[in-house]
Amino acid sequence: MAGAGGQVRLFIAEKPSMAAEIAKCLPGPASRKDGYINTGGGVITWGYGHILRQAEPDEYDPKYERWRAEDLPIIPREWKLLVADSCKKQFEIVKNLIDQATEIVHAGDPDREGQLLIDEVLDYVDNQKPVRRILLNALDEQSIKKAIVNLRDNQDFFNLKQSALARSRADWLIGMNLSRAFTLAAQRAGHRTTLPVGRVKTPTLALVVRREREIENFKPADYFTVKADFQHSDTVFTAYWKPREDQPGLDPEGRLADKAIAKALLEMLEGAAQPAAVTLCETSEKKEPQRLPPALSTLQVMAGKKFGYDPQVVLDTAQKLYERKLTTYPRSDCEFLPESQHEDAARILGNLSGLAHGELAGWSGKADSLTRSRAWNDKKITAHHAIIPTVERCNYAALSETERNIYFLIAQAYIAQFYPVHVYDQTKAELEHAGERFTANGRIIKELGWKEVYGADAEEKKEDDSTTLPAMTKGDSAEFIRASADKKSTKAPGRFTAATLLAAMKEIHKYVKNPDLKKQLKDVAGIGTEATRATIIKELIERGFLREETKKKYLKPTEPAYLLVDMLPEEITYPDFTALWEDILQQMADGSANLDTFLGQQARFAASLCYKAKGANIPLKGEHHCPRCRKGVLQLRNGKHGKFWGCSRYPSCRASYDDKNDKPDIPVRQTEGQG
Template sequence: MRLYIAEKPSMAAEIAKCLPGPVSRKDGYINTGGGIITWGYGHILRQAEPDEYDAKYGKWRAEDLPIIPRSWKLLVADSCKKQFEIIKSLIDQASEIVHAGDPDREGQLLIDEVLDYVNNQKPVHRILLNALDEQSIKKAINSLRDNRDFYNLKQSALARSRADWLIGMNLSRAYTLAAQQAGHRTTLPVGRVKTPTLALVVRREREIEGFKPADYFTLKADFVHNDIVFTAYWKPQANQPGLDTEGRLADKAIARALLATLQAATEPATVSLCETTEKKDPQRLPLALSTLQVMAGKKFGYDPQLVLDTAQKLYEKKLTTYPRSDCEFLPESQQEDAGPILKNLSGLAQTELAGWAGKAEPLTKSRAWNDKKITAHHAIIPTVERCNFAALSEPERNIYFLIAQAYLAQFYPVHVFDQTRAELDYACERFTASGRVIRELGWKELYGTEAEDKKEEDSGALPAMVKGDQPLFVKASADKKSTKPPARFTAATLLAAMKEIHKYVKNPELKKQLKDVAGIGTEATRATIIKELIERGFLREETKKKYLKPTEAAYLLVDILPEEITYPDFTALWEDILHQMAAGNASLDSFLGQQARFASSLCTKAKQAAIPLKGDYPCPRCRKGVLQSRTGKHGKFWGCSRYPACRASYDDANDKPALPPVKEQGQG
């Protein structure tokens, strides 16, 4: 008997529809002529809490840290006990098993860990369901792989899960205890990804608070050649006085003097360089989840969690492929579906998609079709299922539109333009001008100004010029501008920062190394991390644009933690190792050993952390804690927040500690 184990009931139901009949639904599974399908509810097994390893860990104590399990323990989640027993019984009866978890790292682990937990010895196949339409499922059923091919992916997921446990369990306890000893009545959750993400927002807010605008001037001049007026921008020489640290002209008097010199000059300008290059801009790649989340945030103001939830609904409606994808490429074999998908999109009347689909060329092969870039999943695209666009909710219509738009772009030509760059000398000063002429609009027809990356200096078309030509000077001007503070993060731009984390890495050598890393967190977890930071009161959203601002608790947490956990350097490096592990190029045991040593070193630092005291009555005895009101067997009294390290206690006197006289206090 073949047993399919799906990640969730909805996926099991779709698989059942594609297996031969008869089909009958039972308690916790579905019987079909092609096998039995059962399901989990995400992770059926959970990691044991510290006190489930040893009861003494039920009380948080600094002397017990770090807690490093010698052997890792999983327990059946209370809400899944009945379903677990059903799955276990079916595994016992099966002759072969098909692992039908989601096609990602986490999906691989949550079925594998159940099989390992029950010590399964039956052969296991793997089905990769990137879409839930009938054609895709039947194709996947006929293309089963050996589950052992995904062993490294499971190791990577185990490494992530256990590393998060080591950092979260140990450092949350260590720094919460340290803060409480300084009088802060709070719990400080520390996370391997969550904390450096929060620190990005705290540092950005401090940049904004400390920002002082500075004026600078942009000099430009209009010239005319062959009856065409064009604008060129002044380029300062290496020894030019009056420049700021960014090379901008900041001295108003020098700007005025330059303008006067330019206006007074009488000789024509001379072209010292003029070159035109044909450039090609390839089609924008189809969408991974994070790309979709950032685009939807910009275009519709959607937060990342809404985008993920909506993409999941479209997937379950069989309209789009697997949403939690970190891949922007497509398998070459899937191009054969282009015809039916384009035909479906051309039938979406009253939408721009219909017009674009009608002009798309299904035989066009963009760089997106690349088997070497595909792992367990591919980019998010429309399926061959017909879409009833009018029946979708507004968010579903908008997200489907973005997914379909990016897919359609693959069937348009590349964008081709001529880029011209010119340099002119005038009044002993150098000016530069650039311009472009579009030769073929190509895929940018679908995006218009959204896809434009024109710079301020880009003047459109320049007149035909060659070296030695002498355009005539028309006028010069200086635009006064002010430097602007960095923009506050929104949920969408914070998610983009998590994906492009190398930009925020402190170590310059590591910054280069991590440029190609897929950021911190995963496509499936980034939105959840941001949502949790808001829900737990570390970030708040403000104004209609929902800018993220840190709360007092966020400042406290980031300030008391060492840089090793607040900067993304180590976390990004660990993500790189996890990707290497998924490719079979890193060891689980070696990685966890590194994590254990890291957690241990930071627990030691927590005991030495300098944390500002919070309370009205600093402890007169140790001077490192504050007196807090407590109730004992003889009534109310005041004790030191550092108890038992400091056992100072004082009677209560009208809701205040009865402190000793100043002289005695000095002696204490």
């Protein structure tokens, strides 16, 4: 392994598929070796995701193999990484190649996790060689060659690595300590179960549990929507009654809930002698910019709504399209595009217009590649950009149905960037009749623009959006024709699906408990990351805390889910703290927060919750409550001399009783004391 003049550049990719694509774009013949590829432009090796893993508690100290409340919290003084068993051979190959290299190119995925998993290997082997960074948002030849020319200093991404380290270590502190603390607390109350607690997983599960309880406790209530038809010139239009603030009969949401008041209101409106007066009528031109191309979570929500796909399927499919060089990097949290990429527009649109898909081909043919939507904005780009088609020509017919559908959504959003903005005239009218106020809204489309690409999917119909209003001016009269009160019922909130739960994780500010935090957290990109949200939901289903029901795959919590959420303190079941942590992790990536300070906070947080676990109020599970401590249940065990019954709170309660016909043989006086 040698380069020109003894210089050896080593690329370390995150996975073999990415390494193979880089190798194709380097000069000279490529020869594949065991665990790496030699080319005239350098050597390429790879990991398999994380080559290194975090040590388990018992790998810090063997005493932690047994779960004991008195050992908690476990706070490592120095964090330990170990080579994953499945990666030992590849690790040795990578280590030897680093020793021989003169320069290293970090080719991890362009995100927080991708930054860490190559950096942690370099740190582990105490690399002192210079390290550059390549950011691959797409795997087509043009994008890779452009990225190779534009390598950056890996030190530029130090803060991103710190943020990833903080996330990884905080998750360890919370997961390892609280899972043990609350599992032990549950077992002391007789529950034979293991309860995994996670910084993101637990508040996500709690969202579903709370939603299910809202549905169970929901009692429908009737309310009335009052509307009236008016005529001005030759046009009849509908306007909606707007109650005053002091209007009697309103429910907490400001809806008219009193039937008698609704009836009296209609009679008063019908009996009024004077015509209605127009108190306001104004028309303004509104412009709706093109819908931005998607980040991963937007794509997951769109695909969930349109095709019923769960988030993991969308991520897996987007990953396949990326590896086939048809679309850009999927684990993106960004909905904007680099301005330099605009030069590829004509080529990409040209490819799309030749697709074996009538709609995409038709829309592309009408798109104007010179149009520059708000999506092209370098200031909004970090390591990522939105997911778009690449310059590679797509053989649409060769894709699977799922791949075609996901490619369709990505291409549709890209094409929409090259249509004009949507322009309409918005008219708002207010009328007064019999002392009551009515409002009507009208909309006249002047230029359909990008909505031509989305059709009905782009429209958000509002109940009081009437289609046409006559030309009116303040002071005009309008003839009252009729009034009606439509009886409606409040509806229970809908159950989450995987797609809507993912959307809730992204818009977590809506679910925080502390109202002061809502505003602060609105700009936080939710809880979890684009790459992990789908995995977290999938894990909750696989571990039996959530189950999918009916064709629509509604998520319902199981009995262990209720137990876990009910026994945990609010600090870990509401998303407030987790969302704040995401905010701090983002600050760390920006260089304005400190890793050690953050981990110190997490250690104190874990310690306080371990203490709370000792006094957690958990319903006892078991037929025979312990008559001695009254806080545990008697469980059948096997001892040296055969079966016996012992308290679930052992060793703090050492009550034990002989077994008599599969029941504890409790002396009568103790049984009486129990009553």
